[in-house]
Amino acid sequence: MAERSFAREVEDLKLGAGEVFRGEGILAITKALLQSGVGYVGGYQGSPISHLMDVLADAKDVMEELGVHFETSASEATAAAMLAASVMYPVRGAVTWKSTAGTNVASDALSNLASGGVTGGALVIIGEDYGEGSSIMQERSHAFAMKSQMWLLNPRPNLPSIVQAVEDGFELSEVSNTPVMLQVGIRSCHMHGQFVAKDNRRPQYTLRQALENPSRDVNRIVLPPASFLHEKEKIEQRWPAAVAFVRNRKLNEHFGPQTGDVGIIVLGGLYNSLLRTLQQLGLADVYGNSAIPLYVLNVAYPLVDDEVAEFCVGKKAVLMVEEGAPEYIEQSLHTILRRRDIRTHLSGKDVLPIGGEYTAPVLMQGLSAFFEAQAPHLLGNRPPVPDPSPVLADKRIKALAEVVPPRPAGFCTGCPERPIFAAMKLVEKELGPHHISADIGCHLFSILPPFNLGATTMGYGLGPASASAFNVEADKRSIAVMGDGGFWHNGLTSGVSNAVFNKQDGVILVVDNYYSAATGGQDIMSSRARNPRRKTNNSIVNAVKGIGATWVRQIDRTYDVARLRDTLREALTTKEPGPKIIVASSECMLNKQRRVKPQFAKAVKDGRRMVRERFGVDEDVCTGDHACIRLSGCPSLSVKHTDDPLKDDPVAAIDNTCVGCGNCGEVSEAAVLCPSFYRADIIHNPTRIDRFLAAVRGKVIGWLQARREAHRIVFAE
Secondary structure, eight states: OOSSOOHHHHGGGGOOTTOEEEEEHHHHHHHHHHHTTOOEEEEOOOTTSHHHHHHHHHTHHHHHHHTOEEEEOSSHHHHHHHTTHHHHSOOOEEEEEEETHHHHHHHHHHHHHHHHOOSSOEEEEEEEOOSTTOOSOOOOTHHHHHHHTOEEEOOOSSHHHHHHHHHHHHHHHHHHTOOEEEEEEHHHHHOEEEEEOOOOOOOSSOHHHHHHSOOOOGGGSSOTTHHHHHHHHIIIIIHHHHHHHHHHTTOSEEESOSOOSEEEEEEGGGHHHHHHHHHHTTSBOTTSOBSSOEEEESEEESOOHHHHHHHHTTOSEEEEEOOSSSOHHHHHHHHHHHHTTOOOEEESTTTSOSSSOOOHHHHHHHHHHHHHHHOGGGGTTOOOOOOSOHHHHSHHHHHHHHHSOOOOOOOOTTOTTHHHHHHHHHHHHHHOOOOEEEOSSGGGGGGSTTTOOOSEEOSTTOTTGGGGGGOSOOSSOOEEEEEHHHIIIIIIIIIIIHHHHTTOOOEEEEEEOSSBGGGTSBOOTTOOSOOTTSOOOOOHHHHHHHTTOOEEEEESOTTOHHHHHHHHHHHHHOOOOSOEEEEEEOOOHHHHHHHHHHHHHHHHHTTOOEEEEEEEEOTTTOOSOOHHHHTTOOTTEEEEOOOOTTOOSOEEEEOTTOOOOOHHHHHHHHTTOOSOEEEEEEEESOOHHHHHHHHHHHHHHHHHHHHHHHTOOOOOO
């Protein structure tokens, strides 16, 4: 199952010419692919394009009607290699993934694809994950486009521009025989808008035709001597063809007056933020009309030198607005201007931050500095700029920040991965700290409080590989962690098989939560669900045994903290050689709740007897030690004050977000902390027997309470 269903929205993909499509950016991209006559689509999910893969999965019936093949790729490298179908055949293909992490994984296939070139249009939709909403290292796709000579589109963040970029991207690819990257950020993917639709198109050339009419052009295969000629072809044929197409089709846009003392060159993806900033400076209105000449680069690479020169000629100064470091485009602009001996002053990273996201407040400072230095008269009608964050400036908020401790990101309520790391902490208390190699995924939150585990993270599925150097004789063993998504992504080969082959002595812990949970809950090879379109229920244990692992332990309920603790201890102390592999399995609680809650609610509505488990803390028993919180960190665990005069510290408490996983009680038992946790069963639609038993229990409890009250010692005042 995915994070959400797009079954209703998928119906909008059937809209025809002249009808208005309304929806999210991700859906608009899907519609644009179908309008462009795409023949096949693949990819690997990840922010901010996870929903694109989910939409494509839900739209499989629509695509099958058009003869479009779709599949979820095992990794970004798999997706990139899929574009090989467009090398020899005039069939259009598109793939997608999270950048830049995904582009790094796909780099080998992309380099070969860009070297030999393509016959059919090949489009790579890059979900640029940059800025304060990012979950990965801060890098840009621009460098890869330059390195491999792939054209990079960066359209303005509105649905018509994005849809047009998809259609233009395929044509640009075919005209220049070059794969094209289409970069869309988080805001572009999830913004809502509308555009006038076109009819969906069946592929002009299908995969079936390609299979039945095999073609082969040795000049497109990356082998000497052809590979030496590819670079020459890129420079002398493909690049000029791309530049001519961009110029003739006017893919880059001009806004504002045709002339002016100063101008701004901006990447398409930053257009909305720039316009908002100009509006705040009194240099643009709410309708998007700018008083400053703007040159918008919807094509970030390659640049059209003549267009750049024409825009800059006659201006005193020009500001280049590009996000991230280094300033690739700014450096290119300097080259273009100096070679033509154009004396226009060029600003960029001298007034704007070298790195970081260009939000409106950040652009406000940079643009103000640029105009004050180059055209101060333009700021004469600047309205008073309010405090960008009046709420944070409030004295009460500042006072609150001093007493409320920061809460780092962590696992969801009831997450089955939390008890795994609680068990690790218990083993650490016995055997001391160990080197722990972390991995990409939800389990990476273990590096933060309350667990504070993990020393490195090198990439998706690379946890075991990043511990491989520690295969030396020592009194301790390394521990490597990876998730089931990372395991099937590349962890089986790069991690487990590498460990088996090299007879590594470390511990590998595979966190199996049945889904690719960190990317939105998509099914993977080992998912326990029955997926009619995929082959699921493939055992991780069988896979690792199949490549030679012998010490393998399966734990099918990660909430059994005591068993996890004992298994980890055994793995770290056993004399058996070779890698020690533990597969810890429990369903992702977030996905489980998405699945179970609607079923539970329907059963209650239908009048069926249903039982919901809840956990609580007996405050009379709780000592206020709070070790349960330190070993769990569950968001539903909190503290509250008690009226007991003999207790100085607040006691533990469980709030209404509890999902009844039982981890807090399991941790308490495994750590031999206290018996204060209890379980309560909430019965919906109780039977007569339930009501009778509840009445009997109430009377017994009432009698015991009265008896205790009667024997209570009371001191007279």
